[in-house]
Amino acid sequence: MFELSEKQAQEIVDKMMMDIPYNINIMNGKGVIIGSGKKERVGTIHQGAVKALSTGIMVEVWEDGRYEKKGTNEPIVIGDAPVGVIGISGNPDEVRPFCNIVRTTVSLLIEQRNTLEDLANEASRKKAFLELLLAHQGAYSQKLRKEAAAYHIDLLLKTTVLYIKNFIPAEQNAKILLPREHLAYAGPEPAGLQSADPANSS
Numbered sequence: 001m002f003e004l005s006e007k008q009a010q011e012i013v014d015k016m017m018m019d020i021p022y023n024i025n026i027m028n029g030k031g032v033i034i035g036s037g038k039k040e041r042v043g044t045i046h047q048g049a050v051k052a053l054s055t056g057i058m059v060e061v062w063e064d065g066r067y068e069k070k071g072t073n074e075p076i077v078i079g080d081a082p083v084g085v086i087g088i089s090g091n092p093d094e095v096r097p098f099c100n101i102v103r104t105t106v107s108l109l110i111e112q113r114n115t116l117e118d119l120a121n122e123a124s125r126k127k128a129f130l131e132l133l134l135a136h137q138g139a140y141s142q143k144l145r146k147e148a149a150a151y152h153i154d155l156l157l158k159t160t161v162l163y164i165k166n167f168i169p170a171e172q173n174a175k176i177l178l179p180r181e182h183l184a185y186a187g188p189e190p191a192g193l194q195s196a197d198p199a200n201s202s
């Protein structure tokens with residue numbers, strides 16, 4: 001599960017407070033303040049956030065207390081899991097709309113980072129698999145063939161490696177025509193490389 005770092009939370013707070021005239025706090029999944037317009041509060045427990053995390057709904061505080069200030073505290077929910085809380089200090093009737101805006105912004109940021117993280121992890125897995133495949137010797141196991149199939153690679157096909165160094169096409173749309181059975185590339189054909197049916201090539 002993705003969690004905002006203190007640096008990320010503070011950057012969001014600083015940017016949002018340029019347009020919102022109230023103090024903003026961002027708390028993590030344990031109710032600890034990780035970003036705030038009042039930096040001295042970073043690292044402390046926010047009781048309103050703890051309540052919001054336990055109930056799963058917005059908690060409004062109408063009076064300043066020893067450990068919490070008047071304002072709204074709304075959980076940040078990704079999927080079905082609360083990952084943090086947005087708190088804005090002030091009269092709840094005044095700051096409630098701003099709380100919704102900040103929560104939506106942070107939720108979108110977390111979801112975007114989750115997507116980017118998933119893409120990066122998939123790229124790393126694919127790179128590691130291709131390196132394993134290049135170093136492999138002997139017969140391919142069923143597990144290896146199954147993993148290759150996920151990347152649209154058929155390890156049972158007879159293939160030939162084609163290495164082209166310093167290829168500079170004479171024209172922008174120039175292509176290399178090769179019989180399809182000589183191509184080992186399993187994905188979309190890169191620019192400058194095109195397979196051809198031997199029966200139709202001249």
